[in-house]
Amino acid sequence: MPGPRRTRRATDWQALLWLGPSLLLIGGVVLYPAARLVQASLSQYSVTGLYQGWVGLRNYARLLRQEALATVAMNTVVWVAVIVVVTVLISLALAQLLDRRFPGRRLVRWALIVPWAASLIMTSKLFVWIYDYYFGILNPVLQSLGVPAQPVDWLGDDSTVMGAMIAVGVFVSLPFTSYVLLAGLQTIPADVYEAARVDGASAWRTYRSVTLPLLRPALLVAAVLNIIYVFNSFPIVWTLNDRNPGFGHDTMITYMYKIAFKSSLRDVGLAAALGVVNVALILVAVIVYLRTVRWREAEA
Amino acid sequence: MRRVMPVLLLSVVISFLAIACDRGPSAKSGGVASIKVVIADYSKDNTRPFWQALSAAYTKQTGVKVDLQVIDWNSIDQQVTTMIQNNQPPDVLNLNSFSSYAKDGLLNSSEDVLSPKTRDDFLAAFARGGEYQGKLYGFPILSSARAFFYNKSLFAKAKIAAPPKTWDEFVKTAQKITALGKGTIGYALPLGPEEAQAEWSIWMWNNGGDWKSGDQWAINSEKNLQTLKFLADLANTHKVTQVNPGKTNRTDGAFQLFKDGKVGMVMGFSPLAKQLDAEGKVDYGTKFLDLYYQPENITRWITAEGFLPVTKSGLDQMRSNPKLKPYLDALPNARLVPTTDPAWDKVKLDVQQNIGLAVQPGGNPKQVLDQLQKNATTAGGR
Structure with a gap:
């Protein structure tokens, strides 16, 4: 009887019809470019971008010999770790605030979205001028408050560039993180709080023993997505760091761009190799993070 | 140490109009429905309208459609690299380098694509800057003269009678202005x-140094070391520059400060003069205007952008203007960065990324120059 088989085939075909557009999209904008990236990383290109042949893993070997790599990798660790930790901490407080009822809450919630809605390049340019030594408003404001005694060249002084960039990174990461955590807070049922109150738990105790554990899924999502976003963030570092020579304040992402187009290396193949390494790194980082978190969960 | 200060024209930076040859020289002889033209954006107001009009005229004349792309300087290298990587090179490309493209066999020489009349019209100095292995591949389209700009009001306030003529005078003048x-x-x-690389070229040439000596790179020569030390001293010993000069860009840094009236002296170029004139905020010395190439046609654009001509006929046409005479007389003797060496395309980026480190506090001019020299030599070898 061919009947049932035909039906099943028709179902498969129908499923494919429904899935088709998204499969095409994923194939076209994710898989194909990824394959091309790997292919490019195994090839040699001239300064002009002309393909010059297959070189196997030589680009990867050369990448490891780049003097700047250690500095850039360290910058990236600091950049990602500090932004994610600080963002999550501030967002916890913000989400708590936004979860309370107070007059004007809707306005505050809307206002929080603004840094998220604005284009990253615009925000970064804005901060370039805020930080500027001669034209910026940050120095006058700080000096009128009495700190510091001398104006600071925030984006030119080697000791302050990274901090200045991280501050912007935190600023633009806050809205998303706060909303994820706020959504998490709102899924916590009111009766567990009531139970805690009946048991006579203090506010801090309630927060630690009730809110935080129940917020864990939201915290996980916020942390993982932020790690990925922040690691891959290009516009902030690129815009705020564009006046600085060398690779002293680059992260893996801007370093990759500089290798391809801006430094004397001008090497698309080498940059592609770094691109592949970046993807691998972020995957490993996320897996390690998730493992660590689950392991603790099991222990508790 | 009596050295002549730059008071007028010092260097000329030219841009090339190169022809990519992947689709073959037959582009002109029919069979091609459209050509891709990639032009660098010199200014928002003038570049696109000019090239659009020119494209329309070309289409009308030949029936060949023009796919015109105007791309800003910050991303043009990236976009052109991507086009070539994907085997979709432009047919006409406007860029500030050409020799590595010629080396890769991507360009047509002038013999194939230019009439002898046009070819002979280029000023010799500029044509030389577009040659690779004896053939002209990079066709100059406009030139820009760097000049010394000074703020007259600040000079008056600091009781300085005339712009400095030597490096010693330069330091003293800068000190007097800073002391305000x-x-x-x-x-x-x-x-x-x-x-x-442009700012560095000006000072380097002014001290009698150069990028190359004969065929060899000479970036870390005694003269150049002396120059870079002098610049580092301006920043760190005399403290007469803005804060962190190794980390200041031109457009949003030095020029912005000059336009704001905070700066006594700066190495500017003609488009800066246009902006200053438009704003009318700063009373500055060394004014100059503009112009260009195939007499009527392109002069309009060059005038609008504020650049200078690259052809003999363009030069002749502008000579009647007495204001421009000093610049134009100097043009045939213009000095060019070594664009004809394919290694230059990497050396330029190396200098852009690294020379600033030398003038930072604690920077080491000798070490920076030695490294640049080493990289240039290796880049040439590859």
Whole structure:
């Protein structure tokens, strides 16, 4: 009887019809470019971008010999770790605030979205001028408050560039993180709080023993997505760091761009190799993070 | 140490109009429905309208459609690289380098694509800058003269009678201006990555140094070391520059400060003069205007952008203007960066990214120059 088989085939075909557009999209904008990236990383290109042949893993070997790599990798660790930790901490407080009822809450919630809605390049340019030594408003404001005694060249002084960039990174990461955590807070049922109150738990105790554990899924999502976003963030570092020579304040992402187009290396193949390494790194980082978190969960 | 200060024209930076040959020289002889033209954006107001009009005229004349792309300087290298990587090279490309493209066999020489009349019209100095292995591949389209700009009001306030003529006078002048206080800056020195090779060239040539000596790179010569030390001293010993000159770009840094009236002296170029004139805020010395190439046609654009001509006929046409005479007389003797060496395309980026490190506090000019020299030599070898 061919009947049932035909039906099943028709179902498969129908499923494919429904899935088709998204499969095409994923194939076209994710898989194909990824394959091309790997292919490019195994090839040699001239300064002009002309393909010059297959070189196997030589680009990867050369990448490891780049003097700047250690500095850039360290910058990236600091950049990602500090932004994610600080963002999550501030967002916890913000989400708590936004979860309370107070007059004007809707306005505050809307206002929080603004840094998220604005284009990253615009925000970064804005901060370039805020930080500027001669034209910026940050120095006058700080000096009128009495700190510091001398104006600071925030984006030119080697000791302050990274901090200045991280501050912007935190600023633009806050809205998303706060909303994820706020959504998490709102899924916590009111009766567990009531139970805690009946048991006579203090506010801090309630927060630690009730809110935080129940917020864990939201915290996980916020942390993982932020790690990925922040690691891959290009516009902030690129815009705020564009006046600085060398690779002293680059992260893996801007370093990759500089290798391809801006430094004397001008090497698309080498940059592609770094691109592949970046993807691998972020995957490993996320897996390690998730493992660590689950392991603790099991222990508790 | 009596050295002549740059008071007028010092260097000329030219841009090339190169022809990519992948689709073959038959582009002109029919069979091609459209050509891809990629042009660098010199200014928002003038570049696109000019090339659009020219494209329309070309289409009308030949029936060949023009796919015109105007791309800003910050991303043009990236976009052109991507086009070539994907085997979709432009047919006509406007860029500030050409020799590595010629080396890769991507360009047509002038013999194939230019009439002898046009070819012979180029000023010899510029044509030489477009040659690779004896053939002309890079066709100059406009030139821009760097000049010394000074703020007349600040000079008057500091009781300085005339612009400095030697490096010693230069330091003293800068010190007097800095001494005015209120954040006044003697000399704005942009050695950040944007355009460091241009600022460096001016000072290097002014001291009698050069990029190459004969066929060899000579970036770390005694003369150049002396120059870079002098620049580092301006920043760190005399403290007459803006803060962190190795980390200041030209457009949003040095020029911005000069336009704001905070700076006594700066190495500017003709488009800066246009902006200053438009704003009318700063009373500055060394004014100059503009112009160009195939007599009527392109002169309009060059005039609008504020650049200078690259052809003999363009030069002749502009000579009647007495204001421009000093610049034009100097043009045939213009000095060019070594664009004809394919290694230059890497050396330029290396200098942009790294020379600023030398003038930072604690920077080491000798080490920076030695490294640049080493990289240039290796780049040439590859």
